[in-house]
């Protein structure tokens with residue numbers, strides 16, 4: 001299964017993270033926004049769709065830079081492709097009622113993160 005997610009940075013170098021709803025897989029843990037790529041869907045299009053659904057932000061493919069990936073599990077194996085964007089995108093709105101925020105990399109690392117998101121975050125910290 002392919003999942004796409006976005007590390008969106010603001011002008012202060014903080015990254016946007018959101019909290020997974022309670023009751024879902026990894027409920028209550030923090031993650032980069034994104035979601036599953038549908039069959040026959042181009043991954044970058046899936047990411048643009050998910051960001052619009054979750055945060056009300058209209059992104060353009062040209063704003064998205066492929067960054068890192070992580071993988072875990074079997075049956076199904078999950079591959080998470082992370083993109084970055086550092087361009088101003090307007091004010092996010094939590095359209096699915098989720099908590100979200102801008103975090104420095106140190107603040108982000110102190111949150112309870114979903115496992116693949118933690119691995120990906122550590123790539124930015126160098």
Ligand SMILES: Nc1nc2c([nH]c(=O)n2[C@H]2C[C@H](O)[C@@H](COP(=O)(O)OP(=O)(O)OP(=O)(O)O)O2)c(=O)[nH]1
Nearest residue numbers: 003024025026031032034035036078114115116117
């Ligand atoms: N971001 C993230 N997702 C993970 C991790 N481990 C893991 O199994 N997943 C799964 C949970 C979800 O099935 C999927 C992420 O896609 P999603 O955000 O659209 O999932 P969802 O829970 O909203 O949707 P659903 O499973 O209820 O259909 O990847 C992880 O470490 N980080």
